[in-house]
Structures are given as C-alpha cells and as structure tokens.
Amino acid sequence: MDVGTVAQKYVWEGAIPLQIHLHESEVTTLPPPPPALILAPRIGYLPLLVPHIKPHFSSSLPPGVDTIWFDYKGLPLKWYIPTGVLFDLLCAEPERPWNLTVHFRGYPGHILIPCEGEDSVKWSFINSLKEAAYIINGNCKNIMNMSQSDQLDLWRYVLNGNMEGYLRIASKLKLGTLGDEYAAKSRDTVEKDVAGSSAGSSKTGRIPVRLYVWSGGEDFDSLEDAPQIASWDNISYINRPIEIQRAEGKCFTLRDALTFLLPGFFAQKLLTDDETSRKHEDEFERIQNLEEVEEASCDREEASFGPSDKAELKLVRIQGIEPKLEIPFSWVVNNLMNPEHFLHICVYIRVPQPNTT
16 A cells, blocks of 8 residues: 655645634624634645634624635635645745634635635535546546545545545546656666556656746845735736656756746756746646536636746745755655645746836
8 A cells, every 4th residue: 555755744744833813804802812823734725724713713703694715914815725835825935823814704706716615625626636637647537436435535534634545545546656757767767667557657747737926026035025925916827737758868857847837937048946038939728628627727817928038036836845946857746746636836936027218
C-alpha cells in the first residue's frame, strides 16, 4: 500500500494559524466577541471551518439567515480555492496568525459564487478531480464509476486529513505517478517510469496545473513591501495542462513548466531566477467536453499576457515553499499536488509600466 512520501505528509499535515474576527457591522453585543483562533489545513477550504467558528460567534450575531463568507483586508475570499493557496497568493510576506474577517450576512454574490456549505465544497472538489482525470487519462471514467461508499470515504479522508486512507481510495482511480527525474539515472529509465507497465501509471505525461499570477508595476525589494492585492482583477488565472517535454540528457524543470505556462515572460536569453521575457504566443485552453465538469471551474478566469522585455519574476510559491526553478518538475508534481490532483502555483511578476512622459 502506498503510504506517501515525507514531502506529501508535510503537505497533508500543513496548517495555517488563523485569527478570525467577526465583522464589526454584525456585532450585536458589548463587549464584542474575541477573535476565534483555529488551525486551518492547507489542503482544506474555508467553508469547512464554519462548524468550528459559528458557535464562537453565535451569541453576537444579528437576526437573519446565515450567508457565511470570509475576507482578507476587504477582499472577499473565493471559497473553492484551497486555504493554503489563498494564503500563499495573498500574503507575499506570510502573516501568522493570518487575520481574516468572517461575515454571516451580506454575501457578495457579484464577486463570489454561491456556497451552500460542505456540499458545495465537495461538489467543487469532485468536479476538479474529474477535470484532473480527464487531463491525465483523456477521460474521467474512473471517477464517474466510483462507488458511493468510495466517494464518501475519499471526501471524508480529505476532510480529516487522513493521507493513508485517501491514497488507498485514490489508487483505484489510476491517476498515476509521474516518473521522478530527480532519482532517475538516465532518460531511458525516466521514460520507462513514466510510461509504466502498471495500471496506475500515467501514460500521457499531462499534468493538471492551476497557476495564479499577480502582475503589477510596483517594484519591491523584499516581500514585506509587496503591494496588497485589493481586487481579484489583480490576479490572472491559468488553468492549463502541462505536457512534459524531455530532451536528450535534460531534466524537465519547474522553470521549463513556467516557461510553458508563461511564454510571454520567459525567454532563452533571460533564463534566470529573477528576469523573464518573450513575445506573447500563448492561447489558453480549458476542458470543454466533460458533461459533468462544464461548471467545475466556477467563475475562474483564465489569463492572457502581453509581451514584456523587462518583466521580473519576484516570487514562485507552492505549498508554502519557494522552490528553486531548477528543481525537477516531476518531483514537484509527485510531492506537492493537492488531493484533487491539481498542482497549484502562485507567482508574483513585476511588469514595469510604460513611460508615457
């Protein structure tokens, strides 16, 4: 039985300390209630914290029907993005505890899609899993054919952070493991590992990736000085599979993957960790032909970028770490992907504004 790697265990056990405040407009008692302190799993989702948070604030709430949502410094948080990804994206300089505000009234339906609690989160998770399966295998039959008990157990293991139980169920889905080039001795060995003879191996080398890109004109020397993300309009979203490309004797790295996703910012002449450029030549594709996955992306928007000769890569963060771009991409995928089999990558890029004077 697959018990997971050490890195996977760190991912599954990872948590973010939250200090959650009730919005002042909803406080009906004096003194106001103290903030709720809670450890939020990185691979979890904010609405799943509600059963732990609501009792803490229930005596202070105004009358009415609960429509629970969270914000960070006034920015409504998209509930279908894993909590760890939200933290990595919105806190360039990690803030601990992470101070969030919870609202039980006034749901911002013009920004956030409706969330009916755990059922909505489970629906989004399963649909993302179907999308990932389609990318990897060309179909999502194994997800669609899951027994009801397996589906319930898989979701329960995610809720409880039970990696061993999750891997036991996930092995039946045959989503495969990418050959680890970090340990490979030769290209032939890697290809053999990737192609695999086992039923659970990935034969396509297509990796489900979700990339979140902040791009702005303000420069900053340290993450403490990074500008605050005030609107989701400041974030570009790319949902595009990466096709693993291998050249003789060359390892496919995280830099190669980012070059594939952001060709407008990466060029051969500037392949350093800090500077990237290239003419725009990217058109982003989405999964279109899954009957039950058509709405899986919720209101996620894909990004498009224009060329920039002076773009600067300021930050790449995955699961709370800032890996070197030379790291084998296969290791990143195998160890840092989320349970729905997507790899979430957060990127900060500075794009100098043109001088109009």
